[in-house]
Amino acid sequence: MFKFLRNFKEGLSRTKDNLVGKVKEAVGLAAKVDDNLLDTIEQILIEGDVGVAAATRITDNLKEKVARESIRDPNDILAALKSEIAAILKSARDPAHLDSSTSPEIWLILGVNGTGKTTSVGKLAKFFRDQGKKTMIAACDTFRAAAVDQLAIWAERSGVECIRAKDGSDPAAVAFDAASAAKARGFDILLVDTAGRLHTKTHLMEELKKIKRVLAKVVPEEAIKAKLILDGTTGQNALSQVKLFADVVGKIDGLMVTKLDGTAKGGVVIAIAEEMSVPIDFVGLGEQIDDLKPFDADTFVAALFE
Amino acid sequence: MFDSLTEKLEAAFKKLRGQGTLTEDNIREALKEVRRALLEADVNYKVTKDFIDEVQKEAVGAATLRSVEPSQQVVKVVHEKLVKLLGETTVDVVISDPPPAVIMVCGLQGSGKTTLCAKLALRYKKKNKKVLLVAADPYRPAAIQQLQTLGRQIDVQVFEIGQARPQDICREAVNRARKEFVDLVILDTAGRLHIDDELMAELADIKKLVDPKEILLVADAMTGQDAVNVARQFHERLKITGVVLSKLDGDARGGAALSIRAVTGCPIKLAGIGEKLSDLEPFHPDRLAARILGMGDIVSFVEKAQESVDIQAAEKLEKKLRKQQFTLEDMYDQLQNLKKMGPLESLLEMIPGIGKALKGATIDPKGIGRVEAMIQSMTVEERRNPQIINGSRRKRIADGSGSTVQDLNRLLKQFVEMQKMMKNMNRFKFKGLPKDALPF
Numbered sequence: 001m002f003k004f005l006r007n008f009k010e011g012l013s014r015t016k017d018n019l020v021g022k023v024k025e026a027v028g029l030a031a032k033v034d035d036n037l038l039d040t041i042e043q044i045l046i047e048g049d050v051g052v053a054a055a056t057r058i059t060d061n062l063k064e065k066v067a068r069e070s071i072r073d074p075n076d077i078l079a080a081l082k083s084e085i086a087a088i089l090k091s092a093r094d095p096a097h098l099d100s101s102t103s104p105e106i107w108l109i110l111g112v113n114g115t116g117k118t119t120s121v122g123k124l125a126k127f128f129r130d131q132g133k134k135t136m137i138a139a140c141d142t143f144r145a146a147a148v149d150q151l152a153i154w155a156e157r158s159g160v161e162c163i164r165a166k167d168g169s170d171p172a173a174v175a176f177d178a179a180s181a182a183k184a185r186g187f188d189i190l191l192v193d194t195a196g197r198l199h200t201k202t203h204l205m206e207e208l209k210k211i212k213r214v215l216a217k218v219v220p221e222e223a224i225k226a227k228l229i230l231d232g233t234t235g236q237n238a239l240s241q242v243k244l245f246a247d248v249v250g251k252i253d254g255l256m257v258t259k260l261d262g263t264a265k266g267g268v269v270i271a272i273a274e275e276m277s278v279p280i281d282f283v284g285l286g287e288q289i290d291d292l293k294p295f296d297a298d299t300f301v302a303a304l305f306e
Numbered sequence: 307m308f309d310s311l312t313e314k315l316e317a318a319f320k321k322l323r324g325q326g327t328l329t330e331d332n333i334r335e336a337l338k339e340v341r342r343a344l345l346e347a348d349v350n351y352k353v354t355k356d357f358i359d360e361v362q363k364e365a366v367g368a369a370t371l372r373s374v375e376p377s378q379q380v381v382k383v384v385h386e387k388l389v390k391l392l393g394e395t396t397v398d399v400v401i402s403d404p405p406p407a408v409i410m411v412c413g414l415q416g417s418g419k420t421t422l423c424a425k426l427a428l429r430y431k432k433k434n435k436k437v438l439l440v441a442a443d444p445y446r447p448a449a450i451q452q453l454q455t456l457g458r459q460i461d462v463q464v465f466e467i468g469q470a471r472p473q474d475i476c477r478e479a480v481n482r483a484r485k486e487f488v489d490l491v492i493l494d495t496a497g498r499l500h501i502d503d504e505l506m507a508e509l510a511d512i513k514k515l516v517d518p519k520e521i522l523l524v525a526d527a528m529t530g531q532d533a534v535n536v537a538r539q540f541h542e543r544l545k546i547t548g549v550v551l552s553k554l555d556g557d558a559r560g561g562a563a564l565s566i567r568a569v570t571g572c573p574i575k576l577a578g579i580g581e582k583l584s585d586l587e588p589f590h591p592d593r594l595a596a597r598i599l600g601m602g603d604i605v606s607f608v609e610k611a612q613e614s615v616d617i618q619a620a621e622k623l624e625k626k627l628r629k630q631q632f633t634l635e636d637m638y639d640q641l642q643n644l645k646k647m648g649p650l651e652s653l654l655e656m657i658p659g660i661g662k663a664l665k666g667a668t669i670d671p672k673g674i675g676r677v678e679a680m681i682q683s684m685t686v687e688e689r690r691n692p693q694i695i696n697g698s699r700r701k702r703i704a705d706g707s708g709s710t711v712q713d714l715n716r717l718l719k720q721f722v723e724m725q726k727m728m729k730n731m732n733r734f735k736f737k738g739l740p741k742d743a744l745p746f
Binding site: 114143234 | 342345346347348350351352414415416417418446447448449451452453454455456459499500501526528529530531532533536553555556557558559561562581
């Protein structure tokens, strides 16, 4: 557990410097709790991609709290902010855990272009294999050149089986074959990597519906989990992505936020938890195969503040 | 989620009813909405703040115009200012002699570098340049294969020597290009974080070794507040010569472009607008300014229409309309044209004002399909002269197209209304579409 916390802290250290570090600085400089200090906090939140709506609500709640509990010491603001953010992150539904009653469980990995779907599938495969789960990958990104080769290399690295599609073939057919094989051979989980698609392209979104429909012929519908991969550098458009992908596949069961090892990240996670109430399953904290970590609100906030 | 700025401003000004002119106070009120729009479009906080401060000064100066529509005037000032900031003219990529000119493409992971390289290669191949693509990403699994596959698709040579040091790959490639009289070398470098010291130093090394004419930073149009840090770091280390905005075909407002431009001062040269390798365009500051403000993008809409509509066919249709001979056949052709232009929602978003009129309305692409099926189930005679469609014909058409007689009745009624409207168009000035004019 301690090692886990440390990993989190390292990966998010820059978020911490940018977000909480700045708040601490502002708090240190402030002589008293006033609107100036709260405006600064709002600014810091917006700069951390928390979004105007969420940032405004957080600071409004803080203001109310300050008045109600007559907070005078700027340092107490920090604790209040921490509990405020933790509350938002916890308000989202619980992250999904593998349900062994519906084997195989199928994770349909979705996302716009370049968020890190293929890489995340590779890392997830390793994660589940390390947990002793019988894991299979279906490489259904038949659009991007060499995406299937890329995933095959990841599968080799993590030592799991990979069902490959030919470039340009029908992804739904590959998904169906993989699901049938995974079911027949008693696999615990099947990870279906799909091609990146901008959520505004109707015809590509139709293709996703087809993949889901076809999978539902092999396993019960509740065993299919739609997991959306979000790039941690994405700004407010992330909200639109969650919404439009959810419209297509019915509902997003979980998010994975990648590339959080850069600068000024993590804010978008708060915005999404606040506005969409979709749980965050995993966060990507680096390029190594073990750098995809299960998300836990308490650990996340703890790493952010301690 | 995003209401257009004009709409918000109108609401803000309604509160100030009776104040027809721009005063310092109501400008400040309006600019609050502008600020929010910019932040929601992911323009950096500090960039937004400076921008608003400047507009505030300029708009107060414009107040003496006694504008009839103060909200429009504010939008105009804001738009002009945005265009100015984004760069008033379109700046193209420079490839000059002596060959080979080298373009180095860099950016974060997943920003779209490899795709851009292939798009650039295709662009210059079409201009009869001899192009060499260089696979300089030995890190990401199968990155080399990806570039090779793309190279095959556009028939451009790809240089690779496997998992070598990127510095060596690039130097070798340029040497080869010299010997083979290549006009343009495009270096596809690995994606990297701007804070990764080692990898950033690697790019600086490559720059020293091959002296690229252009160093292009590829930035995802969906990037959030962090765009400033990314652009600043890349610019400090490499002195980039231009920016390419990728994935502009999504619904991101692209505020990152403004942040990047403000921080680096580098022109945004190109925009990636689709997945096809021909989907690369010069960057148009005025259009992006309108988009950031949520004002719609009428120019792009018209261009898209021009691309997909056959001019001669359009002229023929116009003549028919004048003679009031618009038939169901013509309506069918129009539907085909509409479909060629892409998903309807994204088209509608480009039209200013229509977002407001159709808010919440989703367009069912299957609706068009149903109309098509019904028209296709008619005989030629019926299409040209719908009056002859009686009860038994209605039943046949409905059965044939898998729809109901009610559906068909609705279509025919709407068609008659369209015909009427066409007549009015000839007789009077066009006043706008009736609310349920479209049959889907």
